[in-house]
Amino acid sequence: MERQKTGYFLPNDWILWESEGLLEAIKLSSAEQIRIEGWTELGASKGRLSASVWEALARFEPLVGQLRTRLEEQALQPLTRATVLRGSGWRQLFVELTAKCNEQCVHCYAESSPLRTEALAWADIREVLEDAKALGFGLVQLTGGDPLISPHCIQAVELARELGIPRVEIYTNGLALRGSTYEQLRELAPSFAFSFYSHDPQTHDAITQAPGSHSRTSRAIRRAVEDGLNVRVGVISMKENQHHGSKTGQYLRSLGVADDSIRFDRMREVGRGHPMPKESDAQPASIQTGGVESDKPRDFGGSAAVSYDGKVYPCIFSRHLLLGSIHEARLETILTSAEPVVSRKKSLLSADARWGDKLSCWECRARSALLEGSCHA
Amino acid sequence: MPDASDRRVPQRRDTLTHEVTDTDEVVIYDGNEKSPQLLVLNDTAAGIWLMIDGERSIEEIIAEILKYVDAERETVTRDVIAFLGQLEQRKLIAWKEAP
Numbered sequence: 001m002e003r004q005k006t007g008y009f010l011p012n013d014w015i016l017w018e019s020e021g022l023l024e025a026i027k028l029s030s031a032e033q034i035r036i037e038g039w040t041e042l043g044a045s046k047g048r049l050s051a052s053v054w055e056a057l058a059r060f061e062p063l064v065g066q067l068r069t070r071l072e073e074q075a076l077q078p079l080t081r082a083t084v085l086r087g088s089g090w091r092q093l094f095v096e097l098t099a100k101c102n103e104q105c106v107h108c109y110a111e112s113s114p115l116r117t118e119a120l121a122w123a124d125i126r127e128v129l130e131d132a133k134a135l136g137f138g139l140v141q142l143t144g145g146d147p148l149i150s151p152h153c154i155q156a157v158e159l160a161r162e163l164g165i166p167r168v169e170i171y172t173n174g175l176a177l178r179g180s181t182y183e184q185l186r187e188l189a190p191s192f193a194f195s196f197y198s199h200d201p202q203t204h205d206a207i208t209q210a211p212g213s214h215s216r217t218s219r220a221i222r223r224a225v226e227d228g229l230n231v232r233v234g235v236i237s238m239k240e241n242q243h244h245g246s247k248t249g250q251y252l253r254s255l256g257v258a259d260d261s262i263r264f265d266r267m268r269e270v271g272r273g274h275p276m277p278k279e280s281d282a283q284p285a286s287i288q289t290g291g292v293e294s295d296k297p298r299d300f301g302g303s304a305a306v307s308y309d310g311k312v313y314p315c316i317f318s319r320h321l322l323l324g325s326i327h328e329a330r331l332e333t334i335l336t337s338a339e340p341v342v343s344r345k346k347s348l349l350s351a352d353a354r355w356g357d358k359l360s361c362w363e364c365r366a367r368s369a370l371l372e373g374s375c376h377a
Numbered sequence: 378m379p380d381a382s383d384r385r386v387p388q389r390r391d392t393l394t395h396e397v398t399d400t401d402e403v404v405i406y407d408g409n410e411k412s413p414q415l416l417v418l419n420d421t422a423a424g425i426w427l428m429i430d431g432e433r434s435i436e437e438i439i440a441e442i443l444k445y446v447d448a449e450r451e452t453v454t455r456d457v458i459a460f461l462g463q464l465e466q467r468k469l470i471a472w473k474e475a476p
Contacts, residue, residue, distance in 0.1 A: 034413055034415065035413070035414055035415065036415045036416070036417065037414070037415070037416040037417065037467075038416055038417030038418060038419070049417060050398065050399075050400045050402065052398035052399040052400050052402075053398050053400065053402050053404060053417055055398075056396045056398050056404040057404055057415050057417070059396065060394070060396070060404065060406035060408075060413070060415060061406065061413045061415060063413070064415065
């Protein structure tokens with residue numbers, strides 16, 4: 001019979017389970033684990049083990065030393081939906097303004113296309129941004145579809161600025177970044193993240209299924225860089241561009257994009273994305289040249305995504321974990337739910353293997369393992 | 378599970394190491410598992426653990442403990458047997474036949 005376990009989150013990087021004299025702990029960022037028998041109740045008397053016991057434990061296992069330090073610095077938090085979502089702090093909120101896109105990328109996770117019509121209404125966007133401010137998100141990313149197609153994109157950037165949200169980023173293909181749209185946005189100076197696929201125009205256009213998109217996106221990137229706007233570029237690797245990493249990085253640098261602002265990732269099995277062949281050299285190792293890997297170690301931070309249909313997920317890729325809908329409750333209410341999370345160590349330890357094809361960062365993989373028992377799409 | 382009439386001798390598993398702390402607790406480290414196993418024994422359990430030397434039988438361990446504690450033989454016997462049972466369950470000790 002399995003023991004009754006109480007779970008805790010220890011910011012920023014640990015999940016702990018305690019039961020009848022047993023402490024199990026997993027370090028999220030490295031998936032290392034420890035198990036201490038003879039523990040006394042964490043809730044009642046954190047660290048009641050004597051200093052000399054701690055020291056002896058740490059001599060055998062350095063990871064215990066790390067855990068002890070963290071226990072001394074941070075308060076344990078109950079393992080609830082809110083603590084798992086927030087992590088060490090609300091970092092990034094994705095807001096999909098519209099499902100419509102002027103491209104129809106072969107791998108699109110959101111299955112966007114010119115034919116899609118779903119979109120967030122202005123009243124919804126306003127409430128979402130107000131809640132983002134109230135919760136303290138450091139970054140709001142406007143995405144889609146292509147957010148520049150939404151009639152509310154500029155207004156959303158303006159409101160985010162007025163509210164004092166520290167950073168606003170527009171994730172776009174840049175096709176609509178021209179004329180008065182560009183002039184207005186240049187004044188507001190949001191950050192831009194561009195999707196780009198290859199130095200080779202034919203390959204790029206084949207992926208976007210939009211003839212001429214390579215030249216228009218290149219122009220938008222160059223202009224934004226020249227105007228001093230904050231620009232980064234995301235390159236998704238797939239079969240079509242599998243050997244283009246190095247030259248694509250070189251090309252983007254020639255447009256003025258800083259080396260550390262070029263991020264490569266592989267296609268994820270979400271939406272129109274499908275798994276990369278295991279034996280293919282289209283894996284990230286072949287495309288890292290010219291940019292930084294997008295899954296570098298960092299704190300377990302909080303993220304959330306509001307989809308174009310109002311559904312709320314932990315991130316844009318975690319569409320298997322439905323948290324709620326802004327048509328039924330405010331975003332702030334959805335993200336601060338004190339509902340306990342029942343999770344298993346086994347599930348957390350297998351998170352990378354289970355979610356690696358769908359989710360690009362380790363935090364989302366860990367969050368999936370923690371939340372899968374309580375959230376279903 | 379051992380019992381009071383058991384003639385076998387408990388011995389610690391080879392893969393274990395332990396350390397006695399300043400506060401007379403014993404910390405046991407099992408490096409043979411996929412993930413590290415750490416056990417903290419309070420002073421009573423620590424006392425029993427330290428008696429397990431691959432030579433003493435259950436009866437000899439009980440007799441040794443009785444020299445140091447003010448308790449009924451029946452109580453000590455029950456505690457020692459229960460503790461050895463737990464150690465066996467966790468695969469921290471093995472048994473060998475008495476010579």
